[in-house]
Amino acid sequence: MQTSAPPPNSARLTPIRGALDNRSSCAKFSFCSQIGVRSLAAPAIDLIGFVGDQRFATILADPPWQFTNKTGKVAPEHKRLSRYNTLTLEEIRALPIDHVTAAKAHLYLWCPNALLPEGLAVLEAWGFTYKSNLVWHKVRKDGGSDGRGVGFYFRNVTELILFGVKGKNARTLAPGRRQVNLLATRKREHSRKPDEQYEIIESCSPGPYLELFARGTRSGWASWGNQADGGYRPTWKTYAHHSQVYTVAAE
Ligand SMILES: C[S@@+](CC[C@H](N)C(=O)[O-])C[C@H]1O[C@@H](n2cnc3c(N)ncnc32)[C@H](O)[C@@H]1O
Numbered sequence: 001m002q003t004s005a006p007p008p009n010s011a012r013l014t015p016i017r018g019a020l021d022n023r024s025s026c027a028k029f030s031f032c033s034q035i036g037v038r039s040l041a042a043p044a045i046d047l048i049g050f051v052g053d054q055r056f057a058t059i060l061a062d063p064p065w066q067f068t069n070k071t072g073k074v075a076p077e078h079k080r081l082s083r084y085n086t087l088t089l090e091e092i093r094a095l096p097i098d099h100v101t102a103a104k105a106h107l108y109l110w111c112p113n114a115l116l117p118e119g120l121a122v123l124e125a126w127g128f129t130y131k132s133n134l135v136w137h138k139v140r141k142d143g144g145s146d147g148r149g150v151g152f153y154f155r156n157v158t159e160l161i162l163f164g165v166k167g168k169n170a171r172t173l174a175p176g177r178r179q180v181n182l183l184a185t186r187k188r189e190h191s192r193k194p195d196e197q198y199e200i201i202e203s204c205s206p207g208p209y210l211e212l213f214a215r216g217t218r219s220g221w222a223s224w225g226n227q228a229d230g231g232y233r234p235t236w237k238t239y240a241h242h243s244q245v246y247t248v249a250a251e
Contacts (some may be wrong), residue, residue: 098127
């Protein structure tokens with residue numbers, strides 16, 4: 001089914017362009033003074049409200065990156081397909097991730113191939129040091145590369161998760177040293193990432209776990225995002241192998 005309706009809760013979390021310069025809203029969050037800023041953008045305020053006093057040891061983030069081409073069929077904000085809103089690089093960088101994580105923490109950051117420099121900049125702005133990456137190889141049912149989709153220079157059949165650490169002695173847990181840095185799974189709906197990532201992360205990195213820009217929820221994780229509700233379903237025409245099919249088959 002195609003729809004032009006915005007994603008659930010988008011009104012509550014719709015990003016504002018530019019930072020709020022309103023000290024009284026900031027005062028609600030003594031957090032602002034703790035981190036030494038006078039104003040925070042709406043997504044940052046929403047995240048702080050969600051996290052409260054919790055501090056997470058592992059973060060998984062799949063930000064709504066903005067691409068230069070916002071009208072093409074794969075663009076998240078394509079008007080008719082209306083999949084989700086995006087954030088500017090500055091809004092993503094400004095999320096106070098350093099402050100919602102423990103002193104020692106791991107970050108798994110999904111980064112489009114075209115935005116590798118931006119991904120590394122975000123990882124650093126969030127207080128992490130880049131260490132390695134996991135590659136998602138999108139495969140067909142028969143195991144070959146799934147070349148559907150687009151690519152301006154090459155047809156992309158891979159996506160990267162940048163892995164960064166914060167603090168001393170922040171190596172992966174023992175299973176991490178045996179974990180190969182490749183996931184080969186089938187594509188699902190637009191921008192949907194493979195569920196296999198959770199098992200890898202849970203075995204290689206310590207909890208508590210926080211997913212940023214989540215779609216749906218997952219047991220054992222705090223899930224934040226404007227589509228992070230248990231009833232999430234893709235509402236646009238997509239590949240046959242999408243989340244809803246997967247959920248129904250697994251029940
Ligand atoms: C790339 S998608 C995440 C896809 C998800 N990882 C998955 O596998 O299905 C980015 C998500 O960020 C959400 N989003 C966009 N703007 C947001 C905002 N201001 N605050 C919170 N979430 C936002 C979008 O609605 C979308 O669900």
